[in-house]
Amino acid sequence: MNDNPNIDVVSSNKPIIAIDIDEVLAHFIPKLADFHNENYGTSLTVEHFNCYEFHKVWGGSLEETSSKVMSFFDSPYISTVSGSYDALKLLKQDFSLHIVTSRQHIVEDLTRQWIYKNYPDIFDEIHFGNHYTKNGISRSKSDICKDINALLLVDDSLIYAKNCASSGIPVILFGHYPWNRPNDIDKLMFTHSNGKCLIHEVNTWDQVVGKVYQLINQNIINIDNSVTSESTDTFNSNQKSHNHIRIAAIQMCSTNNKEINFQSIERLISRAVAEGGAQFICLPECSIFMGEKSSDILEIAEDINPTIPDSYIYKFCKLANKYNVYISVGGFPERRSDVIDKVSNSHIIIDDKGEIIYPIYRKIHLFDNPLTGLQESKTTEPGDELVCINTSFGRLGLSICYDLRFPELYKKLCAPVTNNTDKIGGAEIVLVPSAFTVPTGSVHWELLLRTRAVENQVYIVAAAQSGKHNEKRVSYGHTMIIDPWGNILDEITHEGEGICYGTFHREYFNKIRDNMPVWSHRRHDLY
Template structure:
């Protein structure tokens, strides 16, 4: 044990009820211990890792970040699936975990497309409400790594569900749904076991979701097949992820070949913890999952792995000093050649008061009122204007103060113009336009008066100026005429709220 080699003890004696098993826990040391136990009615293993020379942290405190990772076998019986979730939650919480991770399809696995659509629910439905109540009751954070979120469409005869999202949700310990991510990559493949086309039922999500701040660290949300696309995990790491999650219902043949290899690769290349909850066994006659739920540290070491049981839970402690050490001693992300290659993303956030509490934005040295900001991305933000040339005239600026476009990094340039395109799309929808003037005054001879890179987005209509290009003269004058009053902040805030609402509706 001085070498910290993992070991397990599994001591089971029969309880009076022949369908149940009594559990005995045994340990040898406080600092290096593995426990295995059986859940009532199910053979279930729990692995508890501790390092005798590690210190842990939980955001503001320096306490252990203890998590549980579930393995289960879902069917089309939603109530039985929830009972599995309850059992795992109760047993994990008894071991003082802060966060429990459940796999893809934890709500159900349908036997065919029509049944899947019929059983799916919106995130406001009874299944997610059960999850929220469970989190409140147990005072624990829960990750449900792939529920079937129904997409309800209006038809001539009423409402109909034709497609769903595969959605990873996080629920905090008071039962609030704090984040949701819709799976990006559709599993349309032919394996030795079966032909599977996820896109026949599931609609792919619109974007990555920025890492979510939680009591155990910043979590990047992914689902199953997403793990094969390394760019997504790299973008999440660049945005601050410390933990990458891959809840899965992985096929058996590909699982044997690739499951551990891919998960360890994602941990090593991004220097993050990887948490992969898993489905296992036959869900129906046509579908079987690989299992092997696991937790991996930033060095690529497997901290714990579930066994072959239908119902299994791995408990692990995440050593963030190890994460810091790995990143400091091998600073790969400082060595990246963004001047030669780089990744960009459509990740962005509708601005909220939660964002305002964490980050302040200024434009040309002036702090922008938080309620007038309607969108943020990794490098940029968008806000309403104090003086408008036309209705809907808004601004996009960079977070970092840079005077001109050539002063921006490749990543900032990509992000800047992607943000401009999104804002233009929403502005045209809100102001019933099909055209826009989009312009950057880059330098004083081009009319720039605020030496902080920004773009004017102005929806256009036929006849809004006698001569179309007169808008440029008006743009050059609009902030220099003292008699032109500034808009009230309340008016700008109301407009920003409309932009936020429309961007959320469009999934931007």
């Protein structure tokens, strides 16, 4: 029996992003120039193409040009734009992706074949404008975008960008091409009458992803209503949505130099905000310090007091405020006043105003492991309290690394509660900042994370240390974000620094639990 309840946030319910093909998904003009040069003895370069009316570029009639372009479409010249597929996979998490192209109906079959081959399972619809032809009806891109209620258009054409902007549709203007370089007059159209910029220039697909989430944060587009609205104020840079939050999990290779580690943290946070539109940053365990010997941590531990200038807790709070993000500081070495020669391995949540959200979680399961020779209890005092925290965007359950092996903890954190005033339970997102060793991580890391996500029906954010910290310590890495159905939304597969992204959706979270109601089926009378 298939128990898949078909509970994805289906594409028809996701907000729509419209995406052009040529010079956005496909290298069209450079390859067309090569094709024309080889077959017609010309010496065309991209610089010759200052418009898409090709008969004005190489001469001849519109009919002759149409015949040439048809031959080109049937050739193997066209290739994909770098970074497009990976970026689209990220956007696919949150959006329904539609192609809106000016291509003619006559090349529809060839276009669909190319898209299905190069972008499998990415696009939900393909819409043809049928431009530059006398055969059939043509439709403007702005009309198509309005008909499908697109949030925005990603296009390389300045003409189409201005046309859409004049209709109130935001545009991400892709690439730096001869035909899309705006002059001063063009730039006047970049700002709508309501004061919001509607045309945004980018050069790479990484920048496209970041710009999409920036436009959401700036309230230029609204992910809840799937429309651009002057009055909408439900998701902006000053208020995190109650329905979704953009999460970045950061992977590091920390050392015993706290200042260098902190500089790396700020650089990665800045990148996560700029490139990924992140609003909640999750750091790995030991992000601020990874010592060469266990006793090193006793010398650098700090009180968790954000009022002490130049302390790293103070700096983390300033960082959260500066970038207007929540930060999970997992595995911070907290000085203990009640225990001699011991610290707490503490997990701290800082809000986007730079304020610590209490209580602080102190790791309860310490990694004393004969397999690796590590003995955390030599320098660390175990905590004695479970912690769930309410935020403006959802309820967090806190854990650290080795805690992952104890399912009872996660059941407590994630069990449904009648209201969020309950101290424990009701977590929608569980954080697992970690520094897994290679021998254990290579076998159990992904298995345990996905199991905790599925059995508790929660989002799991697992920011990890990765690579060689010193002669004695190497971490497994593989930072990932997992949804309540066990899908890996994003993962870092390379060693060393990196960022992966995912978006928490309350609607999706609720559908998982409504359609697979395991919590109400538990036999508390038996176990």
